[in-house]
Amino acid sequence: MKLVVLGLSLSSSWGNGHATTFRALLSAFAARGHEVLFLERDVPWYADHRDLPDPEFCRLEYYASLHGLADWRDEIARADAVMVGSYVPEGIAVGAFVQEHAQGTTCYYDIDTPVTLARLERSDCDYLSRELIPGYDTYFSFSGGPSLERLEQEFGSPRARALYCSVDVSRYRPLDVPVRWDLTYLGTYSPDRQPTLDRLLLEPARRRPDLRFAVAGPQYPDGIDWPDNVERIEHLPPARHAEFYCASRFALNVTRADMIAAGWSPSVRIFEAAACATPIISDRWPGIETILRPPSEIILADSASEVIAALDLSAAQIGEAARAAVLEDHSSKRRAEQLEADLLFQIEESTVRKTCHSGEFV
Known part of the structure; x- marks a missing residue:
């Protein structure tokens, strides 16, 4: 057609x-x-x-x-x-x-x-x-x-x-690259996402200066207090997304308020990270279990303490399970x-x- x-x-x-x-x-x-x-x-x-x-x-x-x-x-x-x-x-x-x-x-x-x-x-x-x-x-x-x-x-x-x-699984797949960060987030600045990003990434970064973090995406205002162990990347073109995820031990998913309220609204970042077999830590919203099943395919967190506890896990099997689910249903x-x-x-x-x-x- x-x-x-x-x-x-x-x-x-x-x-x-x-x-x-x-x-x-x-x-x-x-x-x-x-x-x-x-x-x-x-x-x-x-x-x-x-x-x-x-x-x-x-x-x-x-x-x-x-x-x-x-x-x-x-x-x-x-x-x-x-x-x-x-x-x-x-x-x-x-x-x-x-x-x-x-x-x-x-x-x-x-x-x-x-x-x-x-x-x-x-x-x-x-x-x-x-x-x-x-x-x-x-x-x-x-x-x-x-x-x-x-x-x-x-x-x-x-x-x-x-x-x-x-997700295009020919472009998003596991790559043999060195791990640079413990937790990363990829997304454009949004005022209603920022409080969750503060709670689930910036606060863990402040509490764990021994770990490495990164936030990639444009339009973040100048007034944000970025901890020293959070690397900022202004814009990451899609050609570099897979490498970014594969260089991360965990990827963070943060959802907009309207989408949390509606539920059943998976972000493309979930599928991209999962296709790279990178374990995902996510905020909670109705219907997320119909996309990836917690805790075997995705980790849900409400607080900085829960994120820090997840970062101490060896979660390779979670990333592999998420990749299998995405290849089956979300390619x-x-x-x-x-x-x-x-x-x-x-x-x-x-x-x-x-x-x-x-x-x-x-």
């Missing part, structure tokens, strides 16, 4: 987790024989930090404005399926354009579902509106569990399905199979509706 995707970014992983998610999913989807066109809004903050300007698995094009999106009207109209992602600039207008011109099936891919639902409730969501949701044939969600029921019953989605993030190949099946179902259902409407079955 031909799939057109309008997403936040494919070309740049700077300050967002969308790019790595789309890269893993769409490369595996294209490997199944499908054609993919990715349309990205050309914005300066990504243009200045492009680490995949020319992907080999799909056609990547840019549009400068909503007016410029009109140049792609025919491509959108001819596609078998069109996907709009969350946080797309002027996403409400983009979604309305797609729903007006797409002749194939349409879907929304929300990589930020709990944040989106919270913003919709506050009426301050600038990339999706309540009115658009019923117009998408399928609402693919980064969150499973109760969020899917809410999307259908409260927001009118005809069909809500979980489409978790995934990009598995996720692409799921996307293909869901889209084909929707395309076939749409074809039946159109045929019935034309009177051929009468």
